[in-house]
Amino acid sequence: MRYLPHTNQDRKLMMAKIGIEDIDELFADIPKQALTSFADTMPSHSGELEVTRHLQSLSNLNLAASKAPSFLGGGAYRHHIPATVDALIQRGEFLTSYTPYQPEISQGTLQAVFEFQTQVALLTGMELANASMYDGSTACAEAVLMAGRITKRKNVILSGGLHPFYCDVVETLAQFSRLNIEKSRPEAPTKGHLDTVALEKRINEETACVVVQYPDFFGLIRDFTRLGDQCKKSGALLIIVFNEPVALGALKSPGEMGADIVVGEGQSLGVGLNFGGPYVGLFATKTKYLRQTPGRIAGQTEDLDGKRGWVLTLNAREQHIRREKATSNICTNSGLCALAFSIHLSLLGEKGLSHLATLNHEATISTADQLTDIKGVEILNESYFNEFTVRLPKPAGPLVENLARKKVLAGIPIHRLYPDRQDFKNLLLVNANELTSQSDIEMLANGIVEELS
Amino acid sequence: MNKEMDWDKENTASTAENKGLHTEEPLIFEQGSTSQSGVDLPQPKETQHRLGSLRRTKQIGLPGLSEPEIVRHYTRLSRNNYAIDIGLYPLGSCTMKHNPRLNEAVARLSGFSDIHPLQPLSTVQGAMALIKELERWLIMLTGFPTIALSPAAGAQGELCGLMVIRSYLEQQGDPRKTVLVADSAHGTNPATAAMCGYEIKSIPSNASGRLDLQALKKILDSEVAAVMLTNPNTCGLFESQILDISNAVHNSGALLYCDGANFNAIVGKVKPADLGIDIMHLNLHKTFSTPHGGGGPGSGPVAMTSALAPYAPLPWVDHSNSGYTLTEHVGSQSKLSFGRMRAWHGQMGMFVRALCYLISHGGDGLRQVAEDAVLNANYIRQGLCEHYSMPYPGTCMHEVLCDEQSLKPVGLKTLDVAKALIDKGFHPMTIYFPLIVNGAMLIEPTETETKETLDQFIQAMIAIADHSSPESISFLKNAPVHTPRRRLDETQAARHPILRWSVDRTETSN
Numbered sequence: 001m002r003y004l005p006h007t008n009q010d011r012k013l014m015m016a017k018i019g020i021e022d023i024d025e026l027f028a029d030i031p032k033q034a035l036t037s038f039a040d041t042m043p044s045h046s047g048e049l050e051v052t053r054h055l056q057s058l059s060n061l062n063l064a065a066s067k068a069p070s071f072l073g074g075g076a077y078r079h080h081i082p083a084t085v086d087a088l089i090q091r092g093e094f095l096t097s098y099t100p101y102q103p104e105i106s107q108g109t110l111q112a113v114f115e116f117q118t119q120v121a122l123l124t125g126m127e128l129a130n131a132s133m134y135d136g137s138t139a140c141a142e143a144v145l146m147a148g149r150i151t152k153r154k155n156v157i158l159s160g161g162l163h164p165f166y167c168d169v170v171e172t173l174a175q176f177s178r179l180n181i182e183k184s185r186p187e188a189p190t191k192g193h194l195d196t197v198a199l200e201k202r203i204n205e206e207t208a209c210v211v212v213q214y215p216d217f218f219g220l221i222r223d224f225t226r227l228g229d230q231c232k233k234s235g236a237l238l239i240i241v242f243n244e245p246v247a248l249g250a251l252k253s254p255g256e257m258g259a260d261i262v263v264g265e266g267q268s269l270g271v272g273l274n275f276g277g278p279y280v281g282l283f284a285t286k287t288k289y290l291r292q293t294p295g296r297i298a299g300q301t302e303d304l305d306g307k308r309g310w311v312l313t314l315n316a317r318e319q320h321i322r323r324e325k326a327t328s329n330i331c332t333n334s335g336l337c338a339l340a341f342s343i344h345l346s347l348l349g350e351k352g353l354s355h356l357a358t359l360n361h362e363a364t365i366s367t368a369d370q371l372t373d374i375k376g377v378e379i380l381n382e383s384y385f386n387e388f389t390v391r392l393p394k395p396a397g398p399l400v401e402n403l404a405r406k407k408v409l410a411g412i413p414i415h416r417l418y419p420d421r422q423d424f425k426n427l428l429l430v431n432a433n434e435l436t437s438q439s440d441i442e443m444l445a446n447g448i449v450e451e452l453s
Numbered sequence: 454m455n456k457e458m459d460w461d462k463e464n465t466a467s468t469a470e471n472k473g474l475h476t477e478e479p480l481i482f483e484q485g486s487t488s489q490s491g492v493d494l495p496q497p498k499e500t501q502h503r504l505g506s507l508r509r510t511k512q513i514g515l516p517g518l519s520e521p522e523i524v525r526h527y528t529r530l531s532r533n534n535y536a537i538d539i540g541l542y543p544l545g546s547c548t549m550k551h552n553p554r555l556n557e558a559v560a561r562l563s564g565f566s567d568i569h570p571l572q573p574l575s576t577v578q579g580a581m582a583l584i585k586e587l588e589r590w591l592i593m594l595t596g597f598p599t600i601a602l603s604p605a606a607g608a609q610g611e612l613c614g615l616m617v618i619r620s621y622l623e624q625q626g627d628p629r630k631t632v633l634v635a636d637s638a639h640g641t642n643p644a645t646a647a648m649c650g651y652e653i654k655s656i657p658s659n660a661s662g663r664l665d666l667q668a669l670k671k672i673l674d675s676e677v678a679a680v681m682l683t684n685p686n687t688c689g690l691f692e693s694q695i696l697d698i699s700n701a702v703h704n705s706g707a708l709l710y711c712d713g714a715n716f717n718a719i720v721g722k723v724k725p726a727d728l729g730i731d732i733m734h735l736n737l738h739k740t741f742s743t744p745h746g747g748g749g750p751g752s753g754p755v756a757m758t759s760a761l762a763p764y765a766p767l768p769w770v771d772h773s774n775s776g777y778t779l780t781e782h783v784g785s786q787s788k789l790s791f792g793r794m795r796a797w798h799g800q801m802g803m804f805v806r807a808l809c810y811l812i813s814h815g816g817d818g819l820r821q822v823a824e825d826a827v828l829n830a831n832y833i834r835q836g837l838c839e840h841y842s843m844p845y846p847g848t849c850m851h852e853v854l855c856d857e858q859s860l861k862p863v864g865l866k867t868l869d870v871a872k873a874l875i876d877k878g879f880h881p882m883t884i885y886f887p888l889i890v891n892g893a894m895l896i897e898p899t900e901t902e903t904k905e906t907l908d909q910f911i912q913a914m915i916a917i918a919d920h921s922s923p924e925s926i927s928f929l930k931n932a933p934v935h936t937p938r939r940r941l942d943e944t945q946a947a948r949h950p951i952l953r954w955s956v957d958r959t960e961t962s963n
Contacts, residue, residue, distance in 0.1 A: 001814065001817075001818045001821060003551055003813070004821055004901065005901065006900075006904065010903075010904045011825075014829075014832045014904060017832060017835055018828075018832060018834075023824045026828065027722060028848065029691035029692075030691055030693075030723050031693075034723045035723055036723075036724075038593075039817060039819060040817070041816065042721075042816025044816060044817045044818070045813060045815035045817055045818040046812050046813055046815060048813075051559070051813050055809060056559075058564070058580075058582055058586075059562040059579055060579065061579025062564035062565070062576065062579040062580050063572065063577070064564050064567040064568055065567045065568065066563055066567050074571055076571070078567075082491070084520055084523060084524060088523075088527045088528070090557065092536050092537075092538030093533075093539070094527075094531050094536075094746065094747055095536070095557075095746060096538045096552045097534045097535060097537070097745065097747050098542065098544060099748040100748070102871070102881055103941050103943075104875060104937070104939065104940065105875055105933075105936055105937075106533075106534055106535065106747075108530040108531045108532065108533040108534035109534055111478070111530055112527070113747075114480070114952075115480055115481055115954070118954045119515060122513050122514045123515065127953075129952075129953070131748070134606060134750070134795060135605065135795055135797075137796035138609075138794075145648075165793060165796040165797070168767075169792075171792060172616075172794060173612075175616075175792065176616070176648070177650065194505070248509075249509070250502075250504060251504060251507050252507045252509050273566070273567055273568060273569050275565065275568045275569070275577065275580050275797070275798065277605065277750070277797055277798070277799055277800040277801050277802060278749075278800045278803060279796075279797070280750075290950065296748065299946040299950050299951055299952050300951035301943065301946035302945065303939045303942070304931075305939055307938060307939075309938040311943050314947055316947075319641050319643075319644035320641075321640070323640045323644055323653075324643035324646065325647070326640070326644040326647075328644070329611065329612060329644035329645040330606075331606065331639075332606040332608065332751035334748075334749045335749040335750070336746025336747060336750065337749070339747065343523065346485070346491075346516070346517065346518060346523055347490070347491040347517065347518070348517060349486075349487065349489055349491070349515055349516055349518065350487040351487060351488055351489065351517055352490035352517055353515065354509075355490070356494060358497040359494060359497055362498050365500050365503060383504055383505035383507075384503060401573050401575065404575060404576050409569070409573075412571050416571065
């Protein structure tokens, strides 16, 4: 078998050295009745040719976003990833290395992590960032738990604009903690629906944090500066969540609005769609909250020769040192995805990110303008970056299914994520990006017109 | 332009420290600029924006570089890393086996890599078929009827396991208060139990390095919700009393959680469900070869008994006459689920890689994996037992545990052995874990190493242990010297944290 280097000759020699005749002498501790030959009933090994053929056939049953006009966002975004990114992350020294526990032979990973941390801090307008979490949703949950530890309070307010799956994850991961999660009833964006007064009114001396999304799940962009001031006044933390880092190329940073913790999904840069994973959680905060921050962090130092280098640091926060008193149980993070994010962002630079953001926004404006022209179709958002909510005159779900059969991925029926909300049945979430062409927009518009007639 | 953001181009690395193929590489912030980019994009149209009042006006401060500079930057960085592709990486309990390149190729098929998690289900039937096929393989190997694929890594798998247990017990009307954790357990075990709102009590190990059954029976009471153990355990030993342990646990109304990090020792040989385990996680990035990527991503599926299955987390894939469907919300078929652990379906990219690995090996290949892994570890044990003290002599499973007893007379510490190994061209073994042994050295070669490599490793270890003159001791204490960086000051890093580059920082070296 091609991954197993030993020949039977090797095995014989080695067993002789150990002083055994049968390999099962090394498995003597296993209860006899459990040591069965069930492996013989399983399929036997396969060569690359057969394996590839089988997996290719499964792949062929899926409609890839590159094969159809695709208008899907809703927390996972598609962008063009430069060829250089994948070429570099496939280098064996990055792909097949481990957590940099021995820093002398891991400076590649550690320097890249230090650069990644800096990029995330700059992008979010915060003071520091960690080496990544699993994804945006678990980063959000960890931020909420962290706010509970810092404030020692128990109430958590989740905005109605927070991605519904993120709300679910926060509720799930916090369910056995002291925290009391208060969700909000989400509203589809309407004109004038930009204020945060309703959220502000709910803040009291038991509020640990308020969690908002930027742009929100419906694509709406709101200013959280005043909310940040209110939080500060009452000692609650403001947590701002983003799903699309490219948006931060066009928008004021969350840090400038007074966020205490900023978390988000980094997938759209460098990582790709991957049917939902692996993704990369970005986590940034203020220096004063450092000791309560979860996850790995790389820090700068010097070696015996006085040369600059990096190490994983502040381990006393983490599970392998503090065990049940750790800030989180996280061990493995999303190293290679964080590297892909970092390489993509280094290639873009600020200039490129800004440019990319502009292209995304313009494609979205073109899409919105063409859809607005369709009788019965209403764009609900007053503001948006690269996605917006549309109200159709009939349910979005079947429309999207029908268009999918015609190989147009028309957007996300919002009701799919809010099955209890009958009033969301006609709502469609539409994303556009730098890959969206004029003919894509036309196919979408024509498809919708056909469905509505 | 803001003067603050004007990078000082004179402050770049000198080539004085370059040595042959090793180059000193500055940070991207010390090379690039905000006005440079390595990506060509089409011209924008200069449309009036609709961002409201929140259009960005300030500079972010992110540098860009041309493509050649980026390729060189990251290529140089990569050359400062050791990796499995370079040599033996004997980290105990990490299972640093070869990462097959076929895995990488199939994961990049556009039908897997370029599909959105919220596409209409009719357009992703192949992806859901793959998920079910992976489930079937893992079910065959573990013997459990159900497996939850969504946990993102081992630690999240542990959390899934304990949340299932707690939900199950709460449904019975008695969540209980305590979780018992083996004292040799990985730190994620107690950290996870705490996240579930449980108090943790430690179960001691006995003189043979296994869970002390008598001690366990003494602390098992009606307040214990679960016992967490690893099998084989972190000393590299199979818990031979596992059936008695699980009986004792069940008799007190508690459940038995198994940390599957060491599954590589027994895959294809024994099914954990036959050992009285109720629920366990697997690490796709350990036993099933998905790449470690410098620290992640991983994937931690959780297999469980049918009694626990109703509590499994969302989402999951089902198969019916009309094809594959997805259960994404708590509903009539899923009302007992403890909830959703992450935004999407799971680490799909790792599922593709792991399934590729499983199909490639087949049942015969997987059994051979366990046998060769255990053979290799025992071969190392045989080679080292005269030179290194081992707290639990005798047969080990896939990893062998040494301690620092034999180093003391020559004034050496485990850390010195590790650093000396680096100079001999090997990544060190896991050190100072498990905590129940002083100066632990946990060596796991895995099955993808040749006899020649193992012989070289044994020779290197023997050479290190036989250093008994003051000169050679001092050499060891200064190791490594052949690496891009020598020992780094971790104390300073923690005392004066510098966690990012800043524009006002002046570099003193490099």
